[in-house]
Amino acid sequence: MSGLSRALCSNSMRPVFIALSGLLVASSISADPVVNGTVGESVVLLAGFSQQSDITGVEWSFGTDVIANEGNINGTKQFKDRVHLNRTDWSLTINLLRAEDSGEYNCAFETATGQLPTHAVTLRVYEKIESEVTRKPSHETCRATLLCTTNQREHVSYRWKRGDQDLPEHAGILEVALSPGEINVTFTCIASNPVSEATASIRESCDYIAFVTESSGGVSFCVLKSVLLSVGLVLMISAVIGVHVRDCMHTKRNVRRHRAACET
């Protein structure tokens, strides 16, 4: 890009050129100037012009650094050999994205009649998300606190499912309560960031013995067993007494019958 066009494009001249070039490129600026990229993958930044035949120069810059132009399509500085400038539509492909590639990119064009307004594209590079669900250590049964953790520090949103049902919770933490008899209920966390989604699951159960022990207000299983044994013992003693009493009545009746037989 020549020094002359750069000078012409100084702020004082800009309104004139915007007005002029507006005639050339009416409605060709792309609508969405924010692009999301993933670490390690590629992204294409569009030049913002649909068709422009009389372009004589193009310059992509990142911050204050020119990173590619019509004479150097493979990039400089941190982008060396990671970018490719497409000579047909002047889009810029960035490969093997890094977190530090996040920022504003500017694309400036020069035509035979002057310089067109620069087109800005903001690139946000995110890491691909990974997630895991763990159970917070606890001695409670039939209740659990589930934690969904990811490799991200920010820009994470969460959804939860119980089986196939969506749950209303949207935090990285989920309190669950099961009813007795619910076995192997799957809880799934779906964590996402602007470029990816990851699911992770855990199974929870609530069996009867555990529930009874738990709901007897912290009474230990040992105490519960003693109570059951005592009840059993009482029932057994009652049975023995019952049988004995019946035998006694039986014997008495026999004696009476014997006496009656003797008297006749």
Ligand SMILES: *[C@@H]1O[C@H](CO)[C@@H](O)[C@H](O)[C@H]1NC(C)=O
């Ligand atoms: C990029 O991510 C933002 C959230 O940070 C989102 O609002 C936007 O829709 C995403 N853009 C595209 C093109 O996916």
